[in-house]
Each structure stands twice: as structure tokens, then as C-alpha cells.
Amino acid sequence: MMIQKENMIIRSVTNIALDTIEMVLENTYISKTAIPGQFLHAAIEGHTLRRPISIADIDQEKETITILFKILGKGTEKLATYQPGMTFDALGPSGNGFQVDNTRATYLLIGGGIGVPPLYYLGKTLAEKKCNIVSILGFQTEENVFYEERFQALGKTFIVTNDGSYGETGFVTDIIEKAGHFDSYFSCGPVPMLKAITSKLPTKPGLISLEERMGCGVGACMACVIPSADGKGYQKICSDGPVFHAQEVSL
Template identity: 65%
Template sequence: MKKDKMKIVSTRCIAKDTIEMVLENQFISGIAVPGQFLHIQVGKHILRRPISIADCNKELNQITILFKINGVGTDELANYQQGEYLDVLGPLGNGFTTDGESKSTVLLIGGGIGVPPLYYLGKTLKENGINIVTILGFQQKDNVFYEQQFQELGETFIVTDNGSYGHKGFVTDVIDQVGRFDCYYSCGPIPMLKALTAKLKGKKGFISLEERMGCGIGACFACVLPTKDGTSYKKICKDGPVFQAEEVTL
């Protein structure tokens, strides 16, 4: 982890209130792994904004982040322009475990702004010879993003709450159509993760949690969850954001 400046290479709107921003920094891009995040200083706001790493190009020293405009901080971040610099701590957190046998099949399940970290994960797994199937859930058609990018990794199902695009319903409604898979990885809202882990109880899986954070390095105890056995707590920013599906109580 390092505090550093990241140059904005490009920024664009890719769906309703959803921004894709490509950042450049040799050190951060060189060590980032799927599932980690950046803690970004925005203007004069006291708290940094945690943003998941959506992609990493080590040859170009670039990190891609995707975020949704849902408050004053992210609205201000969306107005930064190409050529400007961001004050960043990163990469932070423990990422996804990407070990696996080639020719095995994994299921990626993302909801809303929980979709981005799964893309870098999916690319890494595919490079390791693992078959990828993806289910992506969004509120409605205008919110859908990165469909083509995930289709390039493998079979992809799109689900919208109102049925305006793809399947109507929730991501859990589509799992039965997937067939056999050896492991699952998921990121999204807590209600989605609760329903998902309940449906897939006993199946090997990993979940990544979205959470507001204070320090981002495990010092302030603002983002803790109890473990399943009730004996301790886990810090989402430092012990996570990725956990084994049966490790913490949601």
C-alpha cells in the first residue's frame, strides 16, 4: 500500500450515473490484484472514497475504476478531467483467491456497482484457463454496463429488477439455469449477498463487501462484521473486502 498521485488518463459515462475512469500509476498498477480497492481523496472532503479496482493493465501502468454517482463526493469525483491527478491510497484490502484448476468452471455474480471488481477477477481467471459464467444484476436497462466485456469472458446472463432488459427478477432467480460450477465469487449489496449465500449454502464461494469506510487501513474500526462462530470481528477494509462465503455474518 502506498499514498501516491494517479493521473487521470480518461473518464466517461458508461451507464446512468455510472462513470468509468482510467488512472495511471506504475507502482499501484504493478501490484494490484483482483478484489482490492483504492481510497481516493476527493476535494476537501474529510473521508476518502473507497472505489473497487475494475481492471488493471500492468503494461500501460493503468488502473480502471467504475463508480456510481450517489452523493456529493462521487459527484465531485465525476467532474475531474483528463490530465488531472488524484490523491490515492492503494491498493488496499485482501483480494480474491484466484487459485484454481484449469478447465474448472466458476460463477461470477455481481449486483449494481458490485459488478466492477468481478471484471478484473474474471479476466485473471480466464487467463489461467478457467471457464467463466457470469450473472449481472441491475435495477433497469439504463443501469447496465460492461455486458460486452463480460460476454468476451464467457456466457453472461443479465438480470434487471423490472425486466426492462434481460431476465426479470434477481440474480438468485437465474442460478438454476447456469448448470454445474465449481466455485462462485460475488460482490453486491448486502441483501443480495444474504440471499445468494443462503441459496448456495455449502458451496465453495467468496464474497466481496461494499461498505462505507473511515481510514481504509483497519485503524478506526468503522467497518467491522462478526464472524460466523461469534468469537471475533473482521475489518472489511483490512481483513476483506473479500471473505469466504461462510466466514462472516451479514
């Protein structure tokens, strides 16, 4: 599939957790071609650089794409002010997503903060393939928690908060043992979390999705590189990733 510059029509904007916005967009091409783990590279008025935002859900019949983002700076602060009926352009679907070959397997989804959204679309896709799904979702506090019921509809779900204000206390790695047996895992979140997970599961097959600021978003500017695990070069997160095999890159 090709990355295209597309016009995104905003259908709804909802504040679903602390500084966390869910935005439902309408676009035919991206709704028909995007796979779990890909992202939109969104243009925001008044800002030179686009912002990469993971795709959280797709409805091919309604031709809608759901994105979630956290208000972290002036760009996302501006995007959060957009209203239904407004439009913005985005490059997409961008990046390499999650590839799922086995059906009827048991998969562990491990998400941290704004790394949770792309795992929801992945979880829905796995459920359609009759896979068993267990999810561990980590947040800072109870105010940051979102999509708990949606993940529960897919399978057993653990919520972890750093301060213990909701669910389990600690980090996602603290309760992996509670997930029981799983054949492989998928994870998305900040690099320290991914590093802890891959260290804890060194022999378990897994795919990880990296969050990173980007420049061009198409692999030309080398602004979002990460060292390859073999020490022989670098991988571009925007085009080679954001999804990599767990032992493919050096975190």
C-alpha cells in the first residue's frame, strides 16, 4: 500500500481521560488500507513539523479512523481544539504495522500510556482471527486510564497504575506472570518500558512498537533512528518501524 496525503474529516472529539483526546476521523483510503500498528502523520495549523499519531481503531463500513493522543505540547494542544466538521491533512497509512500469521494462538498485549491505543485495533483484529487475548495496560494514575472496557471485551485485562490508585500497583512488568501462558506478545509504549519487557522475556517471540518524535515521517531525514541489535547500522522508526521484532533493535 502507498502512503498518501489525505484529507481527514473530523467526526467527533472526546476527552476520555486526563489530557487524553479521542478523535474519530472520516477518510476512505486510510480506513480501507491501514493495518494495526500504523500511524497518521498529521499536519497541524501553525506548526511546521507533522505529528505522528497511532491508529487506535478502524471501521471500514463507516470509513472512519479513530486516533487517541495526549496533550503534551503546543502541537497536540492545538489539535485538541479542533471541532467536528473541521479537516486537516495527514500522510498515511504510515509505517510498518503488526503482522499476525498464527490464528487461534494466545497473545499477550502490553501497553503503556499512549502506547495503549494501537494495541486496541490489533486486539480487535486478533479477536476476529479467533485468537485468545490477554492484556496488561499500564497508566500513571486512575485519571489516566482509558479503554478498559473495550479491552475487557476482547479478553482478560489487567490495569496497572504507578501509584496504585487503580488496579494493580507498579509497572506492567510486575504482573506478566499473572497473565498465564501466552505464545507471543505485542507491546507499545515508552522505550524504558519496552526495554524492561524485552529483558524480562528474552526468549519469547514478540513485536514491539516504538514511540518517537519524527521529522519527515517517510525515512528521508534520519531524525528517528534507533541502533540495530547486530550493531551494523540503524533502523528508521518511521519507515522500517514503528513495529520491530523484539530482538531486532537495541533499546
